[in-house]
Every structure is written in C-alpha cells, then in structure tokens.
Amino acid sequence: MGFRMANVEGRAALVAGDQYYDIETLSQGSIASDPMLALTQTEELHKLAEQLDGHEATGALDAERLQSPSPRPRNSYGIGLNYRNHAEESGMPIPQAPMVFTKYTSCISPPNADVELRSDYVDFEGELVAVIGQPGKDIPLDQAWNHVAGLCIGQDISDRPAQFTSSPPHFNLGKSFDTFGPMGPVLVSPDLLPENASMQLTTQVNDEVRQHDSTGDLIFDIPALIHFLSHITSLTSGDVIFTGTPGGVGVVEGRFLKDGDVITTTIEGLGQMRNRCVRVSDHPRADFVPEPIRKAAGKS
Ligand code: ZN
Numbered sequence: 464m465g466f467r468m469a470n471v472e473g474r475a476a477l478v479a480g481d482q483y484y485d486i487e488t489l490s491q492g493s494i495a496s497d498p499m500l501a502l503t504q505t506e507e508l509h510k511l512a513e514q515l516d517g518h519e520a521t522g523a524l525d526a527e528r529l530q531s532p533s534p535r536p537r538n539s540y541g542i543g544l545n546y547r548n549h550a551e552e553s554g555m556p557i558p559q560a561p562m563v564f565t566k567y568t569s570c571i572s573p574p575n576a577d578v579e580l581r582s583d584y585v586d587f588e589g590e591l592v593a594v595i596g597q598p599g600k601d602i603p604l605d606q607a608w609n610h611v612a613g614l615c616i617g618q619d620i621s622d623r624p625a626q627f628t629s630s631p632p633h634f635n636l637g638k639s640f641d642t643f644g645p646m647g648p649v650l651v652s653p654d655l656l657p658e659n660a661s662m663q664l665t666t667q668v669n670d671e672v673r674q675h676d677s678t679g680d681l682i683f684d685i686p687a688l689i690h691f692l693s694h695i696t697s698l699t700s701g702d703v704i705f706t707g708t709p710g711g712v713g714v715v716e717g718r719f720l721k722d723g724d725v726i727t728t729t730i731e732g733l734g735q736m737r738n739r740c741v742r743v744s745d746h747p748r749a750d751f752v753p754e755p756i757r758k759a760a761g762k763s
Contacts, residue, residue, distance in 0.1 A: 465655035466512035468501065468613065469648065470530040471521075477512055482520035486511065489518060499535055503700040505596035505612045516712060526737075530573045532615055532650035533594045536703045539566045540692060541619055541638060545682050545707025552715045555603035560716050561683045561691050564634035566619065566644050566705060573649025574616070574736040578726070581640060582749035584623040584756055585720045585740075588708035589666035589728045591678040592617035592646050593685050595702040602693040607686035613650035616686075616730050617663055618704075618738060619705045620644070623714050624747060627753030634659060640746075646703070648734045655732070660728070662731040664709065668724055669750065676709035678730065717759035 465559065467478040468486075475498040476483040487496035490511055494504050495691045501508065543562040544550040550557050578585075596612030619638055626637025659681025665672060683691070688704055713719045720726070722742035 464513045465652035466508045466613075466666055467652075467655070468498070468508060468649060468650045469524065470532050470534060472528050473530060473534075476521065477508070477515060478524060479515050479520075479718070481524050483522060484515055485517060485521040486491070488521065488527055498532060499701050501534060502594065502612050505515075505652070521548055526575050526648060529575065529648050531571050531646050532613070533646070533701045533703050535573065536568050536701045537699045538696065539568045539571060539644065539703040539705070540564075541566045541705040542688060543634060544682065544705040546676065546680055546709040548676070548680060548710035549708055549712070552710045557682065561688055562701045563692070564638065565636065566722045568646055569637035570639045570641060570644040572645045576642060576645050576647055576738060576739050578618070578620050578645065578720070578740045579640065579642045580720055580722065580740055580742045581746040582622055582624050583719060584752070586621045586623055586713040587666055587668065587673065587720060587726050588619035588621055588712055589664055589674050589709050590617045590619050590705045591660065591662070591730060593663065593688070593704045593706060595698045596700055598697065598699045599693055600697045600700070602689055604686050604690045607689040608653055610689055611653050611685065612700070613652045614656060614733060615644040615647055615650050616728050616733050616736050617644065617705050618726060618728055618736065619708060623753055623756055624748050624751040627755065628748045628751050644705075645736055645738050648736055651733055657732070662733070663731045667727040668720070673713070674709055674711035675756055678706070680709065681706060710720070714755050717756060717761060720743050747762070
C-alpha cells in the first residue's frame, strides 16, 4: 500500500483524494510532524496510509498552503543532459556518466511559490524529482528503489547568464537563486506509480505547451542515479534529486520567462504545480549574453 505525503504549512500530512490527514495526530505522536523527520519513517507511513479509512480528515487540501515535501534536504542534486533530445538540442554529447550539479538547498521552495527573475534570460526546466527515504551508501542497482520515499514534480529554474558567465559554466550558481527549486505538490511513493516511473511530463508557459515527454526516456534512470551518487556521497532521508529535463527549454528557442508568466508543470500521477514569475531586480551579470543565447538569437 503506497502513500501520498504533503507538507501542509510545515506539518507532514497523508493525502487521500482532496483531503489531508495530519500525520502526528493520525499516528498519535509516534511520527513527528516535521516532514524531514517523517521522511525517516517511510515504512510507518506505508502502514499509516492503510488506516486512513477509520479516521476523520484534518481538512481539505489547499494548494496555497502546501510547502515542499522535503523542505530542508541535506543535499539537493541536479542532473544535466539526462534526456537524449535535450542533450541534442543543447548541442552537447550524450553523457557517459550522470552529469551532476548542486541546487543549493536554499533554493528549494513550495510547489506553487513565485519564481523571482533577476535577468531577462531565466529558463524553465520541468523535471521528475526523487526524494530519498531510507539512507544508504554504495547502494546496489537492484536495491535502489527501496531507498526512494517518493517522487514529485520539480522545476529546475535556471538563470542562463549566471550559469554561463564563467568558463567552464557554473551550473550550481545559475540554478540556485532563491525560489529556483519549487517542488511538490505531494510526494507519491513509487509503488503507486507505473513501472520505472514512466509518466508524461508537460511544462506549459501561460497557455503554450513547451515541454512534453515521457520520464521513461531518462538516459540515467532513478536507480542508476542512486547507484552512482551513493558510491560518492551518503544519501540521507530527505535528499532530493532533480533528475533532468527533456527537450523544449527556452534557451534553445531564445524565449525566456517574463514578468507575469505562469509556469504550469504536470506529471501524470503526481499532479500539477503553478508558478508565477516575478521580475524583481537585475543581478550583477544580468546583461551578460552567453554563447548559447547568442546562437539561439542567430537561428531565429
Ligand atoms: Zn535541469
């Protein structure tokens, strides 16, 4: 029996339909209300989810009250060029091993939070996100799914001038501005999802579909990423992996996010996030127009 977990204003909750059940109340205090602690007890969450029927819901789920299902991960990883069509559109070779960067944990934000733009070249990247439950080190491929608490949607928002202002590029910085890691809306345990998490991912900006692909097309799938990463760093409950974005990102067409744009990201079985863009200021390198953007401008 699987579970859907939400973070309702800082408290872990189980979700059934459009109702939520406060986990601390439901477990009579045996599971803590802090989602970071609840994520250390995924076996108990599975058991608790079976018992929802006999209980009264705490309330109706309200998208505006949701926070990230893992609000304070110890580590937050991003994977670059993990879809063939995105590597090709970026003019980059298909990686022989996962291309890993950090999204500083300070960028993690609620599923429907505003995205703050600090240049005219900020991009969307709709992604499938895995959150670690059971910690591990040197995890064998065939054990990897046992370490996943659940999956959710994420946006790996990317400021291209900051990303490409140094050579080689610093992905970490360009993808870690405050508000650049909205994730949610709920965390869904893998047993409730299709085999190998193969689902349709769609990113819309306002009314226009910009990305539409299957998360089954990952070059390095979730077990491969967990196997690879865990031989380098210990994985801990709540750690977050942004698994990479499919083709269609703005930098390729030279079309970036603008003040007032609304990004809607949907993954089958995981729900939907809506993020409004707000142009707040210019960062010190906002005027730098990197090579990939100049190339795109030349094409159009
Ligand atoms: Zn990405």
